[in-house]
Amino acid sequence: MMKVTRRLLACLFAAGMTTSAISAAAESIVLASTTSLQDSGLLANILPAFTAATGIEVRVVAQGTGQALATAARGDADLVLVHDPEAEDKFIAEGHGGERRQIAWNDFVIVGPVSDPAKIGGGHDAVAAFGLIAKAGAPFVARGDKSGTDALEKRLWRKVGRQPSLASGDGWYKDIGGGMGAALNAAAGIGAYTLSDRGTWLSFANKAELKALVEGDPGLLNRYDVILLDPKKHPIAKHDAARRLSDWLVSTAGQAAIGAYTKQGQQLFNPSAAAPK
Amino acid sequence: MTDFWTTVGSGEFVRIVALSLGVSLSATGLAVLLGLPLGASLAVLRFAGRRPLIIVINALLGLPPVVVGLVLYLLLSRSGPLGELGLLFTPGGMVAAQTILATPIVAALVHRAMNGLWTDYGGALLVDGATRLRAIPTLLAMGRLPILTAALAGFGRTISEVGAILVVGGNIAGYTRTMTTAIALETSKGNLGLALSLGLVLIGISVAVSATAFALASGDRR
Numbered sequence: 001m002m003k004v005t006r007r008l009l010a011c012l013f014a015a016g017m018t019t020s021a022i023s024a025a026a027e028s029i030v031l032a033s034t035t036s037l038q039d040s041g042l043l044a045n046i047l048p049a050f051t052a053a054t055g056i057e058v059r060v061v062a063q064g065t066g067q068a069l070a071t072a073a074r075g076d077a078d079l080v081l082v083h084d085p086e087a088e089d090k091f092i093a094e095g096h097g098g099e100r101r102q103i104a105w106n107d108f109v110i111v112g113p114v115s116d117p118a119k120i121g122g123g124h125d126a127v128a129a130f131g132l133i134a135k136a137g138a139p140f141v142a143r144g145d146k147s148g149t150d151a152l153e154k155r156l157w158r159k160v161g162r163q164p165s166l167a168s169g170d171g172w173y174k175d176i177g178g179g180m181g182a183a184l185n186a187a188a189g190i191g192a193y194t195l196s197d198r199g200t201w202l203s204f205a206n207k208a209e210l211k212a213l214v215e216g217d218p219g220l221l222n223r224y225d226v227i228l229l230d231p232k233k234h235p236i237a238k239h240d241a242a243r244r245l246s247d248w249l250v251s252t253a254g255q256a257a258i259g260a261y262t263k264q265g266q267q268l269f270n271p272s273a274a275a276p277k
Numbered sequence: 278m279t280d281f282w283t284t285v286g287s288g289e290f291v292r293i294v295a296l297s298l299g300v301s302l303s304a305t306g307l308a309v310l311l312g313l314p315l316g317a318s319l320a321v322l323r324f325a326g327r328r329p330l331i332i333v334i335n336a337l338l339g340l341p342p343v344v345v346g347l348v349l350y351l352l353l354s355r356s357g358p359l360g361e362l363g364l365l366f367t368p369g370g371m372v373a374a375q376t377i378l379a380t381p382i383v384a385a386l387v388h389r390a391m392n393g394l395w396t397d398y399g400g401a402l403l404v405d406g407a408t409r410l411r412a413i414p415t416l417l418a419m420g421r422l423p424i425l426t427a428a429l430a431g432f433g434r435t436i437s438e439v440g441a442i443l444v445v446g447g448n449i450a451g452y453t454r455t456m457t458t459a460i461a462l463e464t465s466k467g468n469l470g471l472a473l474s475l476g477l478v479l480i481g482i483s484v485a486v487s488a489t490a491f492a493l494a495s496g497d498r499r
Binding site: 028030035038039041044057059060061062074075076178179180181182184185188203204205206207236 | 354355356357360365366447448449450451452453462464465466467468469
């Protein structure tokens, strides 16, 4: 028994050493960001250059925009990088956020099955497309997770004039309460429509019978903003390191890195620090 | 498949496996340190509140990981009561979460094994003049294999768990990303084949850990 215990403790010690070796880094900051920037692979692609230049390790916690802002509001992140202008306004108005800068934009697309039962393919009007989907009662996967994409989807339904829900008898409206990737997997699985940011859509590897059907509506613009925290409200946050990341993202080097990120030859994000959309 | 070999061959993947094992083995070790004396005491000693405690520990076998994650998240948040520890989004926080999940399993299984042994040999041990407290080490030595099973059950809970560590650890690349959270992430990227391959690697690691533990225990019998 003692031998087993000793061996167990030795294993534990080794494991503990491994864990602490992993966590041994100079300075680190926590960036609360969105699933789209993680699932599209952008942050993993550009952040090593920042770390190499500054020695600051960036720990990305990828959540929906709503959750990311809540995480920062509780003081558990040092800065945020999100994409829901209305939620950001509220975050800043409540005194949590300081300086906000746009780093890039792309757009949202409405994707759906190639068979396109609601006949929305080729359109450039998101509200009209949503109206057709509702009229046809064609399956639609909703995020329902208070993310930036979820917020835009709800705004589009408001413009249609109705918020579908299972409770009001809309069996075709599937609120999955998950991230963008989960929503695309669900849509691919049941041949449903959904609203996706272009970055996640282009890099998504399980498209199955899904296809981008509606794009090019100015109302589908998708802006990514980096927001620093207010030093008075969040005195413990690592403001200096956070500012260096924010500065780098809008710098020539950071903007070039964002613009250079491609998937299958397509640029996913358009750098826009110099000329915010 | 190319994706799979590129991933498995990368330093990032080695870190993920090391962190998974490090966190889960640490949590299992802590769960054994807490659960072993607790389970044995419940079987051997007689004290007030023993029966309710047994019921509570058995009920905690079904503790939902995501709830443990959420409660710990609120406690460890910088604006929470334990925020000063700075454990949120760290491997330490993940070890805490998994220890909470594994301890009842170890305690309940050790209690069950010790209970049987106590029924069979308790009388003899007491006749030999040992006190109940002194009888515990003898019983633990006799129940070595069931105890190992208890530890492995605790390890199984921790290495396969995703709900609690996703919330408390944050799935940070290169820092708190484990096998299970990486599998969840690859699934959400639509890389289903890669996610499945990683899942098979995870199962292989579980088998290897279990085999090693049994080899150590039976080697000890010589």
